[in-house]
Amino acid sequence: MTEAVDTELSQKLDARYTLMEKLGAGGQGEVWRAHDETRGFDVALKVLTPKTREQEAWSALEHEYSIASLLDHPSILKVFPPERAGDSMILPMELAPGGDLRKLRGAGFLEIIPVLLEVSQALEYAHERGVVHRDLKPGNILFDARGRAKLADSRCSTSQSARWWQNQRHAGAANGQPRCARKCLHCRSSSLRA
Ligand SMILES: Nc1ncnc2c1ncn2[C@@H]1O[C@H](COP(=O)(O)OP(=O)(O)O)[C@@H](O)[C@H]1O
Numbered sequence: 346m347t348e349a350v351d352t353e354l355s356q357k358l359d360a361r362y363t364l365m366e367k368l369g370a371g372g373q374g375e376v377w378r379a380h381d382e383t384r385g386f387d388v389a390l391k392v393l394t395p396k397t398r399e400q401e402a403w404s405a406l407e408h409e410y411s412i413a414s415l416l417d418h419p420s421i422l423k424v425f426p427p428e429r430a431g432d433s434m435i436l437p438m439e440l441a442p443g444g445d446l447r448k449l450r451g452a453g454f455l456e457i458i459p460v461l462l463e464v465s466q467a468l469e470y471a472h473e474r475g476v477v478h479r480d481l482k483p484g485n486i487l488f489d490a491r492g493r494a495k496l497a498d499s500r501c502s503t504s505q506s507a508r509w510w511q512n513q514r515h516a517g518a519a520n521g522q523p524r525c526a527r528k529c530l531h532c533r534s535s536s537l538r539a
């Protein structure tokens with residue numbers, strides 16, 4: 346993190362959020378811990394500053410929010426509506442400051458199985474509502490401050506009820522496989538999903 350980036354982003358966020366620390370960076374942009382002055386608690390902010398394809402980036406955030414908002418479960422990370430801040434776009438999320446499942450690599454089954462049970466229950470809940478996550482990996486299973494698992498990152502998810510899903514079926518499912526190609530910047534750039 347450079348001071349210039351910190352200051353510039355802070356200015357764009359104005360008084361709405363107070364930036365605290367950078368939590369990481371992923372396929373779409375950076376993730377920051379911030380205090381949400383309106384909601385009155387700390388959140389994680391995914392920050393995107395696209396130089397091109399701005400509308401696609403915004404649609405991806407809207408998609409992530411729309412899927413997450415279908416789900417209300419203690420083991421599924423909450424997501425708030427995306428916002429614009431100058432030339433950046435932000436997606437406020439529930440803060441999960443306890444790291445991710447990768448930290449349990451090499452741990453014993455007594456530690457791992459309770460986490461897998463939490464994740465299984467979250468997936469069952471989502472599937473019952475027609476939502477398929479489609480990016481299940483240790484890095485997307487976060488932990489909150491009390492060590493409870495939080496299934497994160499619904500940007501590749503599909504929902505039977507979303508019009509987006511209907512489009513995907515027409516656009517990319519000739520072989521019967523649902524694809525996350527047109528609106529998801531992350532999947533489109535990943536050869537694993539080609
Ligand atoms: N809600 C959150 N709370 C805390 N850390 C988060 C949260 N969301 C993402 N992170 C962290 O930010 C980093 C980037 O996340 P993400 O944008 O989902 O990346 P990726 O493309 O690798 O899935 C990861 O290291 C992740 O642990």
Ligand SMILES: [Mg+2]
Pocket residue numbers: 371484485497498
């Ligand atoms: Mg992720």
